[in-house]
Amino acid sequence: MSAATMNYSKARTAERSIGAILVDAGILSPQDAxxxxxxxxxxxxRFGEAGVRIGVLTEADIVYALSLQFNYPFLPTGPNKPVSEEVVAAYKPFGVEGDQIRALRSQLQLRWFNAPGKRTALSIVSTSRGDGRSHLAANLAVSFAQVGERTLLIDADLRNPRQHQLFQLESGAGLSSLLAGRVHDRAISFIPGIPGLAVLPAGPTPPNPAELLGTTSLDRILEQSMATFDAVIIDTPAFELGDDSLLMTRFAGAALAVARSHRTRAKLFSNMIGALSDVGAPTIGTVLVDVPTTKAKSRLRHSA
Structure with missing residues (x-):
């Protein structure tokens, strides 16, 4: 979809009434409308107040319709969820965790994506599996798309991929297929309900992920991605499993490092930051998840 088509679609949505939006979304029947x-x-x-009064709408339904009117799309909750509930930003962008994701996105826009010498790619890195790296990458990608940024989420974890599960994509072609020259742009999937968001899943698990990521094809794929999208978020493999994350971050230009409270080992985390610096990929910030406070569960700390 071209930028002009997307803008026209947004304008048409803004002109429609809440009732029309909810009927089109299948939340409200024409009879109930x-x-x-x-x-x-x-x-x-008001229409929403009347719908809540007679019990055919909820406050969440009204917020969903308003989000489309004001060009801040998110998905309605229901029995057939097109995206995993783990992707909180897709369903509850204004909840506590959604607020934290949006605050982090704003910091990244200021410090990296909109800074002088603007770049469009960022790797999400962590030392080990289970640190919350894939969860954060998915939510950040949704959050960027929600503010009108054409966003591509790349699952570069060819060892233990997760993004195809979070976005409920078929485990077919993906990054490994592109690197092997087996497919072209057909590997990218656009996510229904979140305009502007595309996902490149990892694809079939190869026997040699590090060697595959080290091919010249990766340069071409990332260059094309950065030329096409406003923001490219890269979910990388765990640092302790090999040099895969260093390869991806070197191409991206910078990293956001994720650590989990009471789980991530400080020495390994320090080694990862040093290794990233050695390959010319600065760490622009860190996110600590599962912080043991009642005020917040994640935070961004700027790294010099």
Missing amino acids: ERVLQVQKSEGL
Whole structure:
């Protein structure tokens, strides 16, 4: 979809009423919409208030419709979720964790994506599996797309991929297929309900992930991605498993490092930061998850 088409689509959405948006989304039936309109007219209420009054809408439904009117899309909760609930930003961008993700996105926009000599790619790195790296990468990608940034999330963890599970994509072609020259742009999937968000899953697990990531094809793929998208978020393998994360971060230009409270080993984390610096990829910030406080579960700390 071209930028002009996307902008026209957004304008058309903003012009539509809340009722039309909810009917099109399948949240409200045409019959119930008519009932709401009758109550709205007879009692002098707003459409959403009338829908809640007669029990056919919830406050969450109203927030969802308003988000589309104001070009801040997120997914409605329901029985058939197109994205895993772990991707909190896709369903509850204004909740506590959603607020933290949005605050982190704003910091990254200021410190990296909108800084002088603007870059469009960023690697998310951590020392070990289970540190929350893939979870954070997925939520950040959604958050960037929600503010109108054309965003590509690349799952470069060819050893233990997760993004195809989080976004419920078929485990078919992906980054490994592109690197092997087996497919072209058909490996990229656009996520329904989150305009501007695309995911390049890891693809079939290769026997030689480090060698595959070291091919010249990776340069071409990332260059094309950065030329096409406003933000490219790269989910990398755990640092302790090999040099894969260093290869990806060197191409991206910088890293956001993730550590888990009471889990990540300080020595290994320090070694990772040093190794990234050695390959010319600075760490622009760190995120500590599962912070043992009642005020927040994650934070961004700027690294000099």
